[in-house]
Amino acid sequence: MYQYNQDDQTILEERVAQFREQTQRFLQGKLPEDQFRALRLMNGLYIQTHAPMLRVAVPYGLLSAKQLRKLAHIARTYDKGYAHISTRQNVQYNWPQLEKVPEILEQLASVQMHAIQTSGNCLRNTTTDPLAGVCKDEIEDPRPYCEIIRQWSTFHPEFAYLPRKFKIAVSGAGTDRAATQLHDIGIHLVANEQGEIGFRILAGGGLGRTPVIGKTIRPFLEKKHLLSYLEAILRIYNLHGRRDNKYKARIKILVKETGVDKFTEMVEAEWLRIKDHMELSDQRIEQIKSYFAPPAYEPDADQDSSFGIHLQQNSDFAAWVKFNTREHRIPGYRAVFVSLKAPDSPPGDISAEQLDAIATLAEQYSFGEVRSTHRQNLLFADVKQADLYALWQQLDQIKLATANIGTATDMICCPGLDFCSLANAGSIGIAREINEALDDLDYVHDLGEININMSGCMNGCAHQSVGHIGILGVDKKGAEWYQITLGGCSENQAAIGQRLGPAVAKDRITTAISDILEVYVEKRHDQEKFLDTVKRLGIDPFKERVYENN
Numbered sequence: 023m024y025q026y027n028q029d030d031q032t033i034l035e036e037r038v039a040q041f042r043e044q045t046q047r048f049l050q051g052k053l054p055e056d057q058f059r060a061l062r063l064m065n066g067l068y069i070q071t072h073a074p075m076l077r078v079a080v081p082y083g084l085l086s087a088k089q090l091r092k093l094a095h096i097a098r099t100y101d102k103g104y105a106h107i108s109t110r111q112n113v114q115y116n117w118p119q120l121e122k123v124p125e126i127l128e129q130l131a132s133v134q135m136h137a138i139q140t141s142g143n144c145l146r147n148t149t150t151d152p153l154a155g156v157c158k159d160e161i162e163d164p165r166p167y168c169e170i171i172r173q174w175s176t177f178h179p180e181f182a183y184l185p186r187k188f189k190i191a192v193s194g195a196g197t198d199r200a201a202t203q204l205h206d207i208g209i210h211l212v213a214n215e216q217g218e219i220g221f222r223i224l225a226g227g228g229l230g231r232t233p234v235i236g237k238t239i240r241p242f243l244e245k246k247h248l249l250s251y252l253e254a255i256l257r258i259y260n261l262h263g264r265r266d267n268k269y270k271a272r273i274k275i276l277v278k279e280t281g282v283d284k285f286t287e288m289v290e291a292e293w294l295r296i297k298d299h300m301e302l303s304d305q306r307i308e309q310i311k312s313y314f315a316p317p318a319y320e321p322d323a324d325q326d327s328s329f330g331i332h333l334q335q336n337s338d339f340a341a342w343v344k345f346n347t348r349e350h351r352i353p354g355y356r357a358v359f360v361s362l363k364a365p366d367s368p369p370g371d372i373s374a375e376q377l378d379a380i381a382t383l384a385e386q387y388s389f390g391e392v393r394s395t396h397r398q399n400l401l402f403a404d405v406k407q408a409d410l411y412a413l414w415q416q417l418d419q420i421k422l423a424t425a426n427i428g429t430a431t432d433m434i435c436c437p438g439l440d441f442c443s444l445a446n447a448g449s450i451g452i453a454r455e456i457n458e459a460l461d462d463l464d465y466v467h468d469l470g471e472i473n474i475n476m477s478g479c480m481n482g483c484a485h486q487s488v489g490h491i492g493i494l495g496v497d498k499k500g501a502e503w504y505q506i507t508l509g510g511c512s513e514n515q516a517a518i519g520q521r522l523g524p525a526v527a528k529d530r531i532t533t534a535i536s537d538i539l540e541v542y543v544e545k546r547h548d549q550e551k552f553l554d555t556v557k558r559l560g561i562d563p564f565k566e567r568v569y570e571n572n
Contacts, residue, residue: 023084023086023314024313024314025134026134030134033177034131034134034136035131037127037131037136038124038127038128038131041123041124041127042127044058045120045121045123045124049120060142063141063142064139064144064182065123065127066078066136066137066139066140066141067120067137067141069443070442071439071440071441072116073116073117073119074119074120075114075115075118075441076115076118076123076126077108077112077113077137077140077141078112078113078114078115078135078136078137078140079112079137079138079139079140079147080111080113080394081147081169081172082111082147082148082149082150082154082164082168082172082192083111083150083152083393083395083396084165084393085391085392085393085394086133086390087381087384087391088133089133090377090380090384091377091381092130092132092133094374094375094377094378094381095129095374096115096129096130097373097374097377098374100115100118100119100125100126101116102116102117103374104371104372105371105372105377106368106370106371106372107370107371107372107394107399107400108370108398108483109396109397109398109434109483109485110146110149110396111147111149111152111395111396112140112394113394116437116441139176141187142182143185143187143188144181144182144183144184144187145178145181145184145188145190145256146187146189146190147189148168148171148172148175148190148191148192149168149189149190149191149192149200149396150164150165150191150194150200151193151194151198151199151200152199152393152394152395152401152403153195153357153401153403155316155403156350156351156352156357156403156404157195157197157348157349157351157357158349158351159196160195160196160351161194161195161211161212161213161219162194162211162219163194163311163314164192164200164209164211165314166307166310166311166313166314167248168192169314170248170249170302170306170307170310171190171249174249174252174253175190180257180260181256181260184256184259184260184263185259185263185265185271185272186263186268186272187272188207188256189205189228190252191204191205191208191209193209193210193211194210198210198512199513200396201396201512201513202227202236203224203236203512204233204236204485204488204516205224205227205228206228206272206274207223207225207252207255208224208225208236209221209222209223209224209248210222210224212241212242214242218244219245220242220243220245221240221242221245221248222238222240222241222242222243223239223243223251223255224236224237224239225237225255225285225289226273226274226277226282226285227274228272228273228274229482229485229487229488230272230480230481230482231269231481231482232269232272232274232275233487233488233518234274234278234518235517235518236274237282239255239282239286240286240290246303247297247301247302248302249300249302250293250297250299250300250301251293253296253300254290254292254293254296255273255289257292258288258289259273259276262276262280262288263276317389317404318389319352319355319404320354322354323352323354323407323408324353324407326354326406326407326408328408329407329408329410332410332411336411339411339414341463341467342414342423342425343356343410343414345426345427345428345429345467346358346359346360346361346423346426346427347359347410350404354407354408355404355406355407356407356410357402357403357404358388358401358402358405359395359400359427360399360400360402360417360422361399361422361424361426361427361432362398362399362400362422363398363399363424363426363431363432363433364422364424365424365457365458365461366454366457368437368440368450368453368454369450370398370399372400372422375420379416379420379422380392380400380422383402383413383417384402387402387405387406387409387412387413388402388403388405389404397432397473398434398435399427399432425467426463426466428473429467429469429470429471430456430466430469430491430539431457432473432474433453433456433474433475433476434473434474434484434489435449435475435476435484436449436476436477436479436483436484437450438452438477438478438479439478439495442478444478444479444481445478445479445495446478446480446495446496446497446502447478447479447496447502447503447504447528448478448495448502449477449495452493452504452531452532455531456535459532459535459536469539469543469552470551470552471551471553472539473489473490473510473512474489474490474491474492474493474535475487475488475489475491475492475510476489476494477493477495479495480494485512486510486519487507487510487518488510488512488519489510489519490508490509490510490511490519490553490556491507491508491519491535491538492506492507492508492510492519493505493506493531493535494506494507498525502528503525503526503527504525504526504527504531504534505521506522506523506526506531506534506535506538507521507522508520508538508561508564509553509556509557511553520561522561522564522565522568523565523568523569524569526568534568537564537568538564538567538568541563541564541567542555542564545563
């Protein structure tokens with residue numbers, strides 16, 4: 023992973039000192055609320071329903087064991103003993119005291135972490151495939167390019183006050199596990215007809231109130247032009263994006279209103295003007311790549327025989343391997359997802375004790391690194407298959423071995439009314455109810471791959487628009503109701519889910535989800551996936567079942 027140099031560290035420490043002074047002035051009544059608001063947002067600090075919320079940046083989801091232990095310390099010392107993994111691969115604290123936030127930022131800076139540009143109308147954390155660098159379908163590791171983008175975008179003076187927040191995702195694999203088509207800019211590593219590797223650039227994607235699938239605006243871009251092309255897109259957005267209405271301020275609205283052809287024309291013209299002054303040298307790219315060199319894999323790791331024996335002898339272990347591990351490009355290794363979706367825990371939450379334990383397990387089994395995922399889980403990227411049984415046993419002891427990755431109980435869920443001042447309805451309680459309704463793990467496994475995404479408001483932090491089953495909380499005269507969508511997808515065949523019908527009352531939503539799953543079981547073809555069944559049948563059979571008793 024990238025290691026900060028002295029310049030990086032100095033910038034962080036100066037920012038911490040700056041925000042400490044700003045916070046003190048605000049608490050002393052010397053800095054007005056409207057001025058402090060802009061300053062705190064620059065440092066990742068929101069004011070939520072019960073307390074401030076601090077969002078910590080985790081660039082492209084990569085964390086060291088040392089950083090995990092610091093996150094655990096902060097959770098234990100400054101919060102209520104836990105942290106939350108967001109869909110942007112970041113870490114959030116829901117209960118810090120405002121006067122203590124500068125101390126937290128100082129603690130973060132000591133391990134090369136910060137909360138800069140995790141909020142506000144700026145470039146946010148660049149995300150990528152959690153399996154980057156280890157998956158077998160990868161053209162090239164995207165993480166070095168994420169780091170190049172991070173260095174370019176952090177503190178960029180032109181893009182600190184954009185019309186609205188701006189998000190970039192990068193994928194280097196055949197399967198899009200980074201939801202690139204749903205970002206303001208999506209970047210795919212691709213090969214052209216000559217076999218040269220470059221980038222396909224998409225723009226204008228986004229979720230929230232107006233979900234839109236991004237459009238390809240340049241099929242192939244040479245690597246040396248990556249930053250100049252991104253800068254051209256941002257400049258056009260900064261100049262022409264709407265600032266009169268925050269609901270129409272995202273780049274997706276600009277692309278739609280301008281037309282993709284005209285938008286592309288404007289970007290290309292700006293790019294031609296600046297591209298020769300912003301080229302990435304091969305030397306610079308190779309330098310950044312060196313920070314992501316493969317670890318010291320054992321050459322004979324695939325010779326182990328104990329793994330197969332444990333699979334045969336322990337069905338619970340075999341189920342965990344099936345659902346929570348993935349193929350690795352190195353024989354004898356697996357990538358291991360750590361589920362933060364235990365039935366009795368809020369989705370994405372992890373305790374200080376679990377964070378400490380994960381840090382120790384990372385050092386023991388995965389070269390001291392862990393990754394966060396946009397589905398609110400964690401990942402050990404490099405585990406020998408000979409170590410899987412021991413790792414599973416230790417994860418089970420700390421309630422982090424639920425075998426449900428990719429299943430109906432692996433829900434993406436925002437905090438909803440429990441914490442968020444923007445929410446119209448609760449999410450965490452509904453997730454618990456659905457988990458209780460699906461209490462038979464064999465049944466959940468039999469259902470196969472189903473993504474349930476649930477948001478408490480139209481901002482769509484939980485990506486409900488692209489869930490196979492999407493749940494959106496809405497307010498009806500002070501009561502909590504939920505809209506349901508079916509057929510969404512965030513991968514290669516990205517799609518916005520279709521609205522099933524009228525919103526469902528809070529006391530009916532869990533039953534409605536159960537009804538949908540029952541229709542799937544009744545009508546699916548042999549081993550047919552949920553999303554394929556919905557595509558084949560349409561939404562009418564599900565709609566009839568959900569509303570037949572209403």
